[in-house]
Amino acid sequence: MSVTHLKTAPGEPPRTAADVADTVQVMLARLRTGGAQVALEYARQLDGWYGAITVTRAEIDAAVARVPQGLKDDIGWAHDNISRFAAAQRATAQDMALELRPGLWAGQRQIPLAAAGCYVPGGRYSHIASALMSIATAREAGVPDITACSPPNGSQGIPDAMLYAMDLSGATRILTIGGVQGIAAMAFGLFGAPTADILVGPGNAYVAEAKRQLFGPIGIDMFAGPTDSLVLADDTADPETVAADLVGQAEHGSNSPVWLVTTHRPLADAVLARVPALIAELPEPNRAAATAAWRDLAEVALCDTPEDMAQYADAKAPEHLHVQARDLPWWRMRLRAYGSLFLGENTTVAFGDKAAGPNHVLPTSGAARYTGGLSVHKFLKTVTWQEVDARALPDLARVTASLSRAEGMEGHARSADIRLVTQSRTATSTG
Ligand SMILES: NC(=O)c1ccc[n+]([C@@H]2O[C@H](COP(=O)([O-])OP(=O)(O)OC[C@H]3O[C@@H](n4cnc5c(N)ncnc54)[C@H](O)[C@@H]3O)[C@@H](O)[C@H]2O)c1
Numbered sequence: 351m352s353v354t355h356l357k358t359a360p361g362e363p364p365r366t367a368a369d370v371a372d373t374v375q376v377m378l379a380r381l382r383t384g385g386a387q388v389a390l391e392y393a394r395q396l397d398g399w400y401g402a403i404t405v406t407r408a409e410i411d412a413a414v415a416r417v418p419q420g421l422k423d424d425i426g427w428a429h430d431n432i433s434r435f436a437a438a439q440r441a442t443a444q445d446m447a448l449e450l451r452p453g454l455w456a457g458q459r460q461i462p463l464a465a466a467g468c469y470v471p472g473g474r475y476s477h478i479a480s481a482l483m484s485i486a487t488a489r490e491a492g493v494p495d496i497t498a499c500s501p502p503n504g505s506q507g508i509p510d511a512m513l514y515a516m517d518l519s520g521a522t523r524i525l526t527i528g529g530v531q532g533i534a535a536m537a538f539g540l541f542g543a544p545t546a547d548i549l550v551g552p553g554n555a556y557v558a559e560a561k562r563q564l565f566g567p568i569g570i571d572m573f574a575g576p577t578d579s580l581v582l583a584d585d586t587a588d589p590e591t592v593a594a595d596l597v598g599q600a601e602h603g604s605n606s607p608v609w610l611v612t613t614h615r616p617l618a619d620a621v622l623a624r625v626p627a628l629i630a631e632l633p634e635p636n637r638a639a640a641t642a643a644w645r646d647l648a649e650v651a652l653c654d655t656p657e658d659m660a661q662y663a664d665a666k667a668p669e670h671l672h673v674q675a676r677d678l679p680w681w682r683m684r685l686r687a688y689g690s691l692f693l694g695e696n697t698t699v700a701f702g703d704k705a706a707g708p709n710h711v712l713p714t715s716g717a718a719r720y721t722g723g724l725s726v727h728k729f730l731k732t733v734t735w736q737e738v739d740a741r742a743l744p745d746l747a748r749v750t751a752s753l754s755r756a757e758g759m760e761g762h763a764r765s766a767d768i769r770l771v772t773q774s775r776t777a778t779s780t781g
């Protein structure tokens with residue numbers, strides 16, 4: 351692979367700071383023993399929230415009534431895409447059964463988890479779309495009990511539009527609580543929530559670390575770090591559009607890398623020249639975030655061929671991968687490591703972030719090498735079953751006993767043998 355870096359990243363790749371892990375460990379230990387009392391303490395201390403944690407039906411209805419109809423319609427439009435995409439995914443997850451040998455049946459079932467906990471981030475921005483992505487997907491998977499939690503926005507609590515999105519998506523209950531204490535409320539079953547079987551949704555480093563530490567007894571969607579995006583562009587790409595896309599995703603935070611990979615030097619030069627001006631036009635605090643992200647983490651790489659670009663992208667395994675180049679079908683089949691793929695100049699990562707349909711909760715920091723993003727499958731257990739009758743029993747018992755004895759597992763061998771004895775006794779007594 352031939353690559354020339356026109357801009358390198360002087361900053362460290364983002365990773366969880368040791369002090370975040372320590373803070374979370376102490377908080378979870380206190381929350382595990384102290385329960386709701388400790389959660390309330392943290393809500394006051396960290397978010398200045400003295401109100402009730404559980405949002406009542408009357409409060410939800412009042413909030414819904416305050417949301418402008420136009421915004422409701424738009425949230426509904428996005429919700430419709432996201433839930434229809436999830437429903438189509440659900441239809442691909444099938445039960446199946448087959449007769450492996452005469453008298454040996456085996457199958458799989460898709461069983462929805464009983465209780466999901468959806469974290470909806472709300473600190474710096476009000477992530478309405480995240481509510482749709484997590485809750486509506488759990489709903490389409492068939493999860494019967496869905497808790498949604500989000501931090502309060504000052505003394506106002508969860509913003510009205512967010513409550514509307516949570517309610518529309520099918521949350522069973524909504525809790526005004528964020529951060530580690532929000533995750534703990536769902537994990538430990540506080541404030542009327544059941545103990546969650548899975549914790550999903552993006553969040554800051556504290557939220558991600560809390561999920562990571564709780565993983566094991568409880569499932570999680572993935573360990574999600576800061577968002578990242580890579581644009582692949584050839585000479586057909588428009589520098590202004592590419593620059594706007596890179597700046598748009600750098601806005602997420604000072605630790606959010608953006609990368610441009612191209613075969614076309616003039617495009618790279620034009621984008622490098624244009625990005626600082628576009629960042630300067632952003633309002634604060636978005637401008638500061640994008641400035642740092644661009645300065646410390648952004649890379650611009652020049653490749654010889656599309657295949658070199660594809661190899662570069664596969665090695666990065668970006669969360670968002672956007673192709674602005676000719677021959678989109680080639681790229682769609684060639685690229686192998688990404689959370690979600692955006693094909694062509696007409697789409698943009700922002701469409702996927704908010705409204706297009708595929709989930710925006712995606713693997714970051716290279717995790718796309720081994721996993722995709724949030725989907726109905728994360729809320730389903732693919733479990734298996736087997737059943738054997740007299741025709742399959744002799745062979746199955748013989749082979750099992752043989753393998754067991756070869757492994758030194760005599761107890762296993764005997765539980766196979768006893769079935770042959772029982773079978774011949776049954777055959778004798780009935781025959
Ligand atoms: N990848 C995606 O799909 C996606 C989508 C939306 C948002 N996000 C990410 O979600 C994150 C949102 O972060 P946020 O902070 O704005 O909101 P957040 O809701 O994740 O976190 C806010 C909470 O953090 C806790 N907190 C803050 N400082 C703390 C400290 N010092 N000690 C302990 N707890 C503390 C507070 O309790 C607060 O409630 C961003 O990183 C963003 O990139 C990702």
Ligand SMILES: [Zn+2]
Nearest residue numbers: 599602700703
């Ligand atoms: Zn984004």
